[in-house]
Amino acid sequence: MAENRSGFSSSFGAIMAAAGSAIGLGNIWRFPYICGKYGGGAAIIVYLLFVFLIGMVLLMSELVIGRRTGHTPMRAYEELRPKHRNWRYVGLLGLITSFLILCIYFVISGWTLNYFWESVSGTLASIADGDFATHFAAFASSPVAPVVCLVIFAALTLVIILGGVQNGIEKVSKILMPILLVLVVLLCVRSLTLPGASKGLAYLFSPDFSQLTTEGVLAILGQALFSLSVGMGVMIVYGSYIPKGDGLFKSAMWITVCDTAIAILAGVAIFPAVFAFDQSPDGGPGLVFNVLPVVFNSMGNVGSIVFGGAFFLLLAVAALTSAISLLEALTAWGADYGKSRKRSAIILSVVLVLVAVVASFSFDGGILNDNKLAGISFFDWLDKLTGSYLPPICALLTIIFFGWFMKKDDIHDELSNHGVLKISWFKVFYHILVRFVAPAALIVSLVAGIFT
Numbered sequence: 001m002a003e004n005r006s007g008f009s010s011s012f013g014a015i016m017a018a019a020g021s022a023i024g025l026g027n028i029w030r031f032p033y034i035c036g037k038y039g040g041g042a043a044i045i046v047y048l049l050f051v052f053l054i055g056m057v058l059l060m061s062e063l064v065i066g067r068r069t070g071h072t073p074m075r076a077y078e079e080l081r082p083k084h085r086n087w088r089y090v091g092l093l094g095l096i097t098s099f100l101i102l103c104i105y106f107v108i109s110g111w112t113l114n115y116f117w118e119s120v121s122g123t124l125a126s127i128a129d130g131d132f133a134t135h136f137a138a139f140a141s142s143p144v145a146p147v148v149c150l151v152i153f154a155a156l157t158l159v160i161i162l163g164g165v166q167n168g169i170e171k172v173s174k175i176l177m178p179i180l181l182v183l184v185v186l187l188c189v190r191s192l193t194l195p196g197a198s199k200g201l202a203y204l205f206s207p208d209f210s211q212l213t214t215e216g217v218l219a220i221l222g223q224a225l226f227s228l229s230v231g232m233g234v235m236i237v238y239g240s241y242i243p244k245g246d247g248l249f250k251s252a253m254w255i256t257v258c259d260t261a262i263a264i265l266a267g268v269a270i271f272p273a274v275f276a277f278d279q280s281p282d283g284g285p286g287l288v289f290n291v292l293p294v295v296f297n298s299m300g301n302v303g304s305i306v307f308g309g310a311f312f313l314l315l316a317v318a319a320l321t322s323a324i325s326l327l328e329a330l331t332a333w334g335a336d337y338g339k340s341r342k343r344s345a346i347i348l349s350v351v352l353v354l355v356a357v358v359a360s361f362s363f364d365g366g367i368l369n370d371n372k373l374a375g376i377s378f379f380d381w382l383d384k385l386t387g388s389y390l391p392p393i394c395a396l397l398t399i400i401f402f403g404w405f406m407k408k409d410d411i412h413d414e415l416s417n418h419g420v421l422k423i424s425w426f427k428v429f430y431h432i433l434v435r436f437v438a439p440a441a442l443i444v445s446l447v448a449g450i451f452t
């Protein structure tokens with residue numbers, strides 16, 4: 001264990017911080033949409049299977065690697081396999097992935113800040129229903145406003161990281177996560193009490209197995225991994241901060257349950273309202289910036305300000321705690337190699353903002369949108385790489401390392417807290433899920449992803 005390295009001070013703080021990482025934009029704008037599109041309840045059943053049998057297994061493996069070594073990914077791999085130093089490149093790939101995700105996150109989170117402001121200041125309330133798509137396109141492609149917003153968001157993230165692991169990340173997560181829960185419950189209550197809400201619930205929950213296509217199953221698996229923030233090594237870093245006495249199974253279970261619960265609540269907050277106002281269900285930026293503002297406006301001026309404001313605040317909070325974990329993973333990496341945390345965090349933020357600005361300029365209609373590589377803009381490249389390819393590749397390599405190269409006794413020792421906890425499930429976990437089920441599922445999804 002590295003000396004003088006601070007970690008989370010309590011189990012609750014550790015779970016809030018890790019759940020904060022897991023609960024992000026993906027829970028709110030992708031999960032409900034994927035469920036609705038691929039068979040409602042049928043998709044939810046598959047999601048639950050994936051998230052608990054594969055996602056949580058990966059989450060536990062990252063937490064074990066992190067807490068066992070007390071290091072960030074590259075050094076953790078080196079320490080666990082000193083004679084096979086090439087494994088550290090898996091750690092490096094994870095960090096590169098985190099960097100790229102954070103660039104996209106900065107851009108999109110900036111948009112949510114802008115929409116939060118436009119909701120509470122009444123600007124959105126004055127826009128006609130048919131004009132939201134144009135409004136969003138004009139905003140996102142402009143060279144100034146999105147940049148100002150992303151710089152503000154990046155600065156917020158940086159300030160929290162500069163506060164440190166306990167006084168920054170842990171403290172802020174303990175405050176923000178309950179706020180997030182209150183916001184999502186408030187929006188659920190509003191949505192469920194609208195006339196016609198039941199159509200949205202049916203869309204989200206009633207099972208239709210005929211919609212559950214191969215493409216759908218793959219999208220659900222990708223979402224389960226992305227949603228738990230696994231594959232990039234972020235959870236290795238957070239694992240290294242978890243107090244030694246905590247049971248890692250219990251921590252992983254709490255993180256997974258919180259993440260899944262918020263995703264389902266987000267669906268309940270969104271789709272009944274979307275259907276109640278006769279809008280068509282969608283996912284991603286289209287849902288958040290074009291469809292939902294129409295829904296909030298239909299609730300009248302006050303509705304638009306209060307519920308629109310609450311919704312965009314919810315998105316910004318969810319995005320912030322995820323961004324914090326990504327910046328922390330990168331900052332801690334520098335610190336693990338003896339660099340000052342403060343300097344690393346500042347330099348990284350500057351570089352991240354510069355790349356994010358280029359990404360923002362290359363978004364549809366932006367000043368760099370015409371500069372394409374293989375017909376794809378820089379923004380879309382980032383989105384593609386971080387959404388579909390890099391996380392499953394990193395996740396596969398991580399689980400192969402964990403199941404086939406790390407010492408089984410070390411894993412048992414860490415999960416049982418040196419024999420203190422009874423872990424009767426270990427055999428099934430290790431010999432079936434870790435070594436076979438999780439790698440097989442990831443290989444199938446990668447191969448299918450390449451060939452379809």
Ligand code: PHE
Nearest residue numbers: 022024025026027227229322
């Ligand atoms: N889990 C986050 C989401 O659902 C995304 C994320 C991925 C955050 C990786 C941190 C690390 O949006």
